[in-house]
Structures are given as C-alpha cells and as structure tokens.
Amino acid sequence: MYDPRSKELDRTLFSLDVVCTVAAFLVAFWARNLLLPEAGQLNLYSHIFLLPLLLTLLILFLSYFGAYQNPRYATFMGYAWAIFRGMALTIGVLLSLLFFLEIDYVSRMVIIGFAGLGFVALVMVRAAMLAQFRQSLQDGSGALRVLIIGTGERARELARNLHEQAEWGIKIVGHLDPESQRIGSDINGVPVIGNIDQISQCLKSNVVDEVIIAIPRSLLEDAEHIAHACEEEGIKLRFMADIFNVQVARVSLAQVGNLPLLTMEPVAQDESKLFAKRVFDLTVTLLAMPLVLPLMAVVALAVKLDSPGPAIFVQQRVGLRKHLFPMFKFRSMYMDAEEKMKEIEHLNEAQGPIFKISNDPRVTRVGRFIRRTSLDELPQLFNVLRGEMSLVGPRPMSIRDVDLFDRGIQRKRFSVKPGVTCLWQISGRSDLPFEKWLALDLEYIDNWSLWMDIKILLKTVPAVLFSKGAV
Structure with a gap:
C-alpha cells in the first residue's frame, strides 16, 4: 500500500x-x-x-x-x-x-x-x-503529484512502478538530476525540470505532494540539501530503500528515540492474519477440550499402567525464532530412553538430522500405539493454549536435530510458530526424506493462509486414522 x-x-x-x-x-x-x-x-x-x-x-x-x-x-x-x-x-x-x-x-x-x-x-x-x-x-482529483530525484534506471523503474501501483492515480511532476546538461530532456515522457541544486525553486513553482529520492548510494550526500528543502515547503520526502542488494519480503521503518531504523524482513506476515490464526487456534482448541480431555485421561492412565514413570514427557524444543520451550507429549518410551540414544544412533533409518527407526527398542507397548495414532501429541494442545505452538505449522524439532542442520535455509522454519500438525503430517510423515520434509515446511511458510490451516487440519484426521507413514 x-x-x-x-x-x-x-x-x-x-x-x-x-x-x-x-x-x-x-x-x-x-x-x-x-x-x-x-x-x-x-x-x-x-x-x-x-x-x-x-x-x-x-x-x-x-x-x-x-x-x-x-x-x-x-x-x-x-x-x-x-x-x-x-x-x-x-x-x-x-x-x-x-x-x-x-x-x-x-x-x-x-x-x-x-x-x-x-x-x-x-x-x-x-x-x-x-x-x-x-x-x-x-x-483525476485524487492523483498524487510526485517529484522524482534522479533520471537513471532506478528512477525509471520507480516511475513505472508508481504508475502501476499508486492506488489513487499518479502524476509525476518531473525529474531532477545531479547533472545540469540533462535539463530539458524527458524520461518516459516526463520532463527533467532542473538539477538537485534547484530543488527549492522547483518546489515553489510546482504543486508537489511528495518528493522521492532515486539516486545511487554514491550521491546520497546530496540528500541533506533535499531534506531541508522539503522541510521548508512542508512536503513529504521518501527515498528508495533498495540500497543493499538483498531480497526481502517487506521493508518497514521504525523509530527509536530520534533514530530511524530501516527494517528488512525475509519473511513478511500480516499481523492481522497472524492474529486471526491465533484466535482460530484458541477457538478450535477450547471447543475441542470437552472431547479431548476424557481421551487424554484414558491415555495417561494407560501410559502409567504400562511402564513406570510420569505419563507426560516434557522436552525442550526449538520454537519461534529458535526460542526454546517445554513441549508436552504423552511418554511413549521407557524412562532411560535418552541415555540409550547413543547406543542405537547407528541404527538411524532417516536421512538428514532427524532420528527415526521403525522398531525402536526404547518404545513401550502403549507407546507404539499412541505414536502410530498420534495420541501422544494431544498434550501439545496445552502448548497451543500457552502460545508456544499453533495448531498448524512446522513440527517442533529437538535441540539435537537442530544442531545437525547443515544449511542456513533450514532455519527459515523458525520464522513461524511450530505446529501440532503440518503438511508433512498429511504427506507421508516418516516415509518422507528430510529434504522433502523441509521443502514442505518452506512451502507452508511461503504460502500460508488460514484456509490452508483448515484444509491441513481436515486432512490430518484421515492421515492419523490410517496411520499413514507413522513410526
């Protein structure tokens, strides 16, 4: 906008x-x-x-x-x-x-x-x-009148984009150039009406709503003179923020005291839609609780009767922006499972940093059932209520797995909250290699919508019932 x-x-x-x-x-x-x-x-x-x-x-x-x-x-x-x-x-x-x-x-x-x-x-x-x-x-009564500082390719691209995207119409009053010899020429039909030193006179002689600086970094020392001229005339000043050759999803400006901060975000998410996602998570989770709590009580009792130890297993997982949080699960392994991890590391059947084996000796009898049916994940609904997870999002990973990431792009998954279910959950689960798992996570991040969350939740039910790809 x-x-x-x-x-x-x-x-x-x-x-x-x-x-x-x-x-x-x-x-x-x-x-x-x-x-x-x-x-x-x-x-x-x-x-x-x-x-x-x-x-x-x-x-x-x-x-x-x-x-x-x-x-x-x-x-x-x-x-x-x-x-x-x-x-x-x-x-x-x-x-x-x-x-x-x-x-x-x-x-x-x-x-x-x-x-x-x-x-x-x-x-x-x-x-x-x-x-x-x-x-x-x-x-044409609502057209915005703009003066562009610059005549190079960046200025031409700016003019094209303004005509395409200015919601209420645009009128480019003219261009100013550092070089006086270009005065009188035109840029895509718009005249060069002066050089930068003449900006005060140009602003006095023309009706201008905004001035936009579109000159290279090497000429930014002229910006102070331009800013003073705009301040005197009470005219808004903008400048093109593509001063670094990086691809970003959103650029915004914040202010700390008197210092302006230019923010470049690789993953841009609309705050109102994130709020809608949070309301959706809370609504669905709270409505589901009367049905889920009795089931959780039965599972907890089965876990306790099957093997010694607490019914709930708490493990530190890596969440939004790599902050650690305690993730809740029903315990599906014997109490010494963490200690035995090194003994069976060589049996890992999964590619990449994750660890999976089809007949893990650490898993209890009840544990095999609740893992296959994903009942062990039910306590994560409390993580959703606490705001640490969402119903849908990349699955939260352990510190061990994250430490084994070998490419930076793999950490992009931490730009959103982890979820109870995800595209991976409905696309094969443990049958998928890690690279495909990661690709699905990135696809979700780049194309997220509330409607996508609803579809994933609906598809999760048959995926869980038929235990597709479960280990």
Missing part, C-alpha cells in the same frame, strides 16, 4: 463497519420484539453482551477474506463474496459457542436477522466507496 489515503480509507471503512454492525444488531433486536410480541419481549441487556465478541469476530474475518482490499484491485462481487464468507463464519462461530455453552436466552432469530441486515449494510457501504473511488480516478 503506497498511498497514505488508502490507510485513511481503511480507517473510515473500519469505523463504518463498526457503526453498521451495531446498528444492524439493534435493528434486528427491535424487529424481533416488534414482529413477535406474542413470544415475549426480549431483554436488550441479555443480548448486548454479544456485541464485543460479534465485532471482534466479524472484523477479523472480514479482514482475512479481503473485505478491506484496496478498491483499485477489488470488484463489487469480490467485496460481496468476502463479506458473505466473513459473516457466515462469524455467525457459525457465534451459534456454536451458544450451543456448547448452553446459552438459551439469546434469540437465534436476532442473530439470523442481524446476519441479513449486516450483510446488506456492509455491501452498500462498499458499493458507495467503489463509486466514489472510480469517480476520483476518472476526473
């Missing part, structure tokens, strides 16, 4: 969504009392408590499905489909919570009525926004 007006539009759209959501809920409540008086009058205070949860879920899902996509790249039908999915998922989660928590005093008719009214209101807001945006593009 280049144009700051897009952020302003996002804030406006968010505010309108909140207002429309609250209004639709109140209208649905009023309509229920008006149309069905014989069923009894509902108490507003018994329903109003739903609004914070309703707003949180709806805004979260609207954001995830693209209801806040920039109007330059969106269509009316695209917005309508995003709102429909966001609303449907919100209502689905809300009704599920009411059912599991046995809350009977909340009218389902109010919720269904809200869904219809809210959908229509949110769609109408975006229809009006699209019409206003397209009118602005047509008459």
Whole structure:
C-alpha cells in the first residue's frame, strides 16, 4: 500500500463497519420484539453482551477474506463474496459457542436477522466507496503529484512502478538530476525540470505532494540539501530503500528515540492474519477440550499402567525464532530412553538430522500405539493454549536435530510458530526424506493462509486414522 489515503480509507471503512454492525444488531433486536410480541419481549441487556465478541469476530474475518482490499484491485462481487464468507463464519462461530455453552436466552432469530441486515449494510457501504473511488480516478482529483530525484534506471523503474501501483492515480511532476546538461530532456515522457541544486525553486513553482529520492548510494550526500528543502515547503520526502542488494519480503521503518531504523524482513506476515490464526487456534482448541480431555485421561492412565514413570514427557524444543520451550507429549518410551540414544544412533533409518527407526527398542507397548495414532501429541494442545505452538505449522524439532542442520535455509522454519500438525503430517510423515520434509515446511511458510490451516487440519484426521507413514 503506497498511498497514505488508502490507510485513511481503511480507517473510515473500519469505523463504518463498526457503526453498521451495531446498528444492524439493534435493528434486528427491535424487529424481533416488534414482529413477535406474542413470544415475549426480549431483554436488550441479555443480548448486548454479544456485541464485543460479534465485532471482534466479524472484523477479523472480514479482514482475512479481503473485505478491506484496496478498491483499485477489488470488484463489487469480490467485496460481496468476502463479506458473505466473513459473516457466515462469524455467525457459525457465534451459534456454536451458544450451543456448547448452553446459552438459551439469546434469540437465534436476532442473530439470523442481524446476519441479513449486516450483510446488506456492509455491501452498500462498499458499493458507495467503489463509486466514489472510480469517480476520483476518472476526473483525476485524487492523483498524487510526485517529484522524482534522479533520471537513471532506478528512477525509471520507480516511475513505472508508481504508475502501476499508486492506488489513487499518479502524476509525476518531473525529474531532477545531479547533472545540469540533462535539463530539458524527458524520461518516459516526463520532463527533467532542473538539477538537485534547484530543488527549492522547483518546489515553489510546482504543486508537489511528495518528493522521492532515486539516486545511487554514491550521491546520497546530496540528500541533506533535499531534506531541508522539503522541510521548508512542508512536503513529504521518501527515498528508495533498495540500497543493499538483498531480497526481502517487506521493508518497514521504525523509530527509536530520534533514530530511524530501516527494517528488512525475509519473511513478511500480516499481523492481522497472524492474529486471526491465533484466535482460530484458541477457538478450535477450547471447543475441542470437552472431547479431548476424557481421551487424554484414558491415555495417561494407560501410559502409567504400562511402564513406570510420569505419563507426560516434557522436552525442550526449538520454537519461534529458535526460542526454546517445554513441549508436552504423552511418554511413549521407557524412562532411560535418552541415555540409550547413543547406543542405537547407528541404527538411524532417516536421512538428514532427524532420528527415526521403525522398531525402536526404547518404545513401550502403549507407546507404539499412541505414536502410530498420534495420541501422544494431544498434550501439545496445552502448548497451543500457552502460545508456544499453533495448531498448524512446522513440527517442533529437538535441540539435537537442530544442531545437525547443515544449511542456513533450514532455519527459515523458525520464522513461524511450530505446529501440532503440518503438511508433512498429511504427506507421508516418516516415509518422507528430510529434504522433502523441509521443502514442505518452506512451502507452508511461503504460502500460508488460514484456509490452508483448515484444509491441513481436515486432512490430518484421515492421515492419523490410517496411520499413514507413522513410526
């Protein structure tokens, strides 16, 4: 998102969504009392408590499905489909919570009525926004006027990208060049209107919204003069940040005191989508707990009866950004398994840094069953609740395995939270070589979406039931 007006539009759209959501809920409540008086009058205070949860879920899902996509790249039908999915998922989660928590005093008719009214209101807001945006593009009233410092290939590439990506339209006022002899020439039809020393006069003589520096590092000493000129005229100054020849996913600027810090991230993940992932993890895990806890009690008892020692095995694993955390599992091996590791290291059947053998003598009778059915992984749901793991993500690895990594790219898997299940889990598990395992982890990191998480979770069930590739 280049144009700051897009952020302003996002804030406006968010505010309108909140207002429309609250209004639709109140209208649905009023309509229920008006149309069905014989069923009894509902108490507003018994329903109003739903609004914070309703707003949180709806805004979260609207954001995830693209209801806040920039109007330059969106269509009316695209917005309508995003709102429909966001609303449907919100209502689905809300009704599920009411059912599991046995809350009977909340009218389902109010919720269904809200869904219809809210959908229509949110769609109408975006229809009006699209019409206003397209009118602005047509008459050019919203075009951003930019002065580019530089005439080289970087400046030409910048001009091309601005025309392609400036959401509200772009008007390049001109170029300034360090060399005076280039004044009067043109760059892709845009004139060179002066040299860098003339920037103050150029800013006074032209309507300029922004100045962008696109000159090589060797000429950056001229930037101070440019910055002072922009400061005097009250004009925003930007500079191209590709001053290092590295590939990054996102560049951002932060400030510590008076010092600006340029941040280059090799893996860029949208904070709102990460928040949606966290809410999804917590919701699914908490809803699953009434079913999972009795099963965990049975497994724990079986482990205790089968061999001496605690039912839960805790091991330090390498998590997000290589921070260590205690991972919980049901114990599937005898108590002296760690000590016997060196004795059987030569029997390793897996390639790469991982250790796997099909008939590990350290595994107990119950351990073989719970490993084959992945029941030993159930306590990791507590790691999910603690925020150390996600339901879906690269499997957490032991310190031993990580110490054996021989390539830097293998550590990219630590840029996201480890997961209870992953692409590896549904693609063959222990049958896969380590290189394929790593490739699947990197594929997940580069292409992650909430919908991908849902598909992996759904595919995990048959993979576990049929024990495909389990050791």
